[in-house]
Amino acid sequence: MRLLVTGGAGFIGSNFVHQTVRERPEVQVTVLDALTYAGDEASLAPVADAVTLVQGDVADAELVDRLVADADVVVHFAAESHNDNSLTDPWPFVQTNVVGTYTLLEAVRRHGVRFHHISTDEVYGDLELDDPAKFTPETPYNPSSPYSSTKAASDLLVRAWVRSFGVQATISNCSNNYGPYQHVEKFIPRQITNVVDGVRPKLYGTGENVRDWIHVEDHNSAVWTIIERGRIGETYLIGADGEQNNKAVVELILELTGQPRDAYDLVSDRPGHDLRYAIDSSRLRTELGWEPRYPSFRDGLAATIEWYRANEAWWRPQKDATEAAYAKLGR
Ligand code: NAD
Ligand code: DAU
Numbered sequence: 001m002r003l004l005v006t007g008g009a010g011f012i013g014s015n016f017v018h019q020t021v022r023e024r025p026e027v028q029v030t031v032l033d034a035l036t037y038a039g040d041e042a043s044l045a046p047v048a049d050a051v052t053l054v055q056g057d058v059a060d061a062e063l064v065d066r067l068v069a070d071a072d073v074v075v076h077f078a079a080e081s082h083n084d085n086s087l088t089d090p091w092p093f094v095q096t097n098v099v100g101t102y103t104l105l106e107a108v109r110r111h112g113v114r115f116h117h118i119s120t121d122e123v124y125g126d127l128e129l130d131d132p133a134k135f136t137p138e139t140p141y142n143p144s145s146p147y148s149s150t151k152a153a154s155d156l157l158v159r160a161w162v163r164s165f166g167v168q169a170t171i172s173n174c175s176n177n178y179g180p181y182q183h184v185e186k187f188i189p190r191q192i193t194n195v196v197d198g199v200r201p202k203l204y205g206t207g208e209n210v211r212d213w214i215h216v217e218d219h220n221s222a223v224w225t226i227i228e229r230g231r232i233g234e235t236y237l238i239g240a241d242g243e244q245n246n247k248a249v250v251e252l253i254l255e256l257t258g259q260p261r262d263a264y265d266l267v268s269d270r271p272g273h274d275l276r277y278a279i280d281s282s283r284l285r286t287e288l289g290w291e292p293r294y295p296s297f298r299d300g301l302a303a304t305i306e307w308y309r310a311n312e313a314w315w316r317p318q319k320d321a322t323e324a325a326y327a328k329l330g331r
Pocket of ligand 2: 081082083084119120121122174175176177185186187188190202203204205207209210211246270277
C-alpha cells in the first residue's frame, strides 16, 4: 500500500507514522506537511529512513495532484489545530482546514483514491457538565470556535464529495489526544513543561471544563481499523471513556511530579470555552471491533511526563514563544 499522510510531522500524524512503520512495514509512507510552527521534522527523526517527507501545502493543487496520483490511500491529518490561535487569527484555519481539504478531495476524486478524513468531536459543540449524554454520530453539528467551525465545514465537504461524486471516503471524529510529540501550546504538555520550568500550571476559568482524553496510540489504532474495515461514507466517533475535568488533570500532573496538588493558578477563561466533550464510540467498537489498548489515564500521563522530561531538546525551542503568546492573552 502507498500511503500519503498529510500533517504527518504534527502531533497525531507523526505518532501515526511511527505506529505504521512499526506495525505495518509493508506500507510505503509519504508525508505531506507544510512544517508550520506546529510541524517538526524532528518528530519523524526515528523513522526518517522509512518515510519520504515532502514539505508543502495541502492547498497547493498541483503538488497535491502529483502526490495523490501516486497513492492508494490518503489519511488527512493536516490542519490548524489550536482553538486559542483560531480566536486570535482565524484565516489560516479557513485556508488550511477548508480550502486544503477541498483541494485534497478534488485530487482523490480525479484519481479514484481512498480518503480518510481526521476530524474532531468539537464539531458537535459542547455538553452540559451534569448531562449524562455523550456525542453520537447522530448529534447535530454545532461548532463553537473558528477552529471547530472550519473542521465542521471540512467534514461536510467530505460528506458531499462522497454523495455527489462517489469519492471513497470515511470520517473519524476523535476526542482530546495526549502523548508524545504534542506541541507545548496544548493543555497537558503546557502544564508538564511549566512544572519542569518551576512555573505553576494555569487553569482557564474555574478548571471545571471536561475533556474526554484518549492516548494518541489508541486514536491511531482506530484510524487503521477504519481504513481497513470502515464503511465508505460512514462517520466513526473515536473515544476511550476518558472524561476528566481540567482541574483533576492538573492535580494529577502535580501529584505525579511530586508537587503539592493545589500548586496551580486560575487564569482568565478562553472566550466561548466549550464546557464538556464526551464520546460514545459504540459504533466503532461493535461494528469494527476496535478497543483501546493503552493503559489507564494515570499510567499514560505518567509515561507522557517521562517523555517530556527525556525529550526537552524537542520541546524547548517552542516554549518561550508559546508562553509569550499566552502572556499577551493574559492566560
Ligand atoms: P498539530 O497542530 O500538532 O499538527 C498539524 C500538522 O499539520 C503540522 O505538522 C503542520 O505543519 C501541518 N499543517 C498545517 N497546515 C498545513 C498545510 N496548509 N499544509 C500541510 N500541512 C499543514 O495537530 P494535531 O493535534 O496532530 O491534529 C491533527 C489532526 O487531528 C487535525 O486535523 C485535528 O483537527 C485532528 N484532531 C486533533 C485532536 C487533538 O486532540 N489534538 C483530536 C481530534 C482530532
Ligand atoms: O476535542 C478534540 C480537540 O482537542 C481537538 O480537535 C483540538 O485540535 C485540540 O487542540 C483539543 O482542543 P481543546 O481546546 O480541548 O484542547 P487544549 O489543549 O487547548 O485545551 C484543553 C482544555 O484545557 C480546554 O478546556 C482548555 C483548557 N486549558 C488549556 C490550556 C492551554 C487550560 O485550562 N489551561 C491552558 O493553559
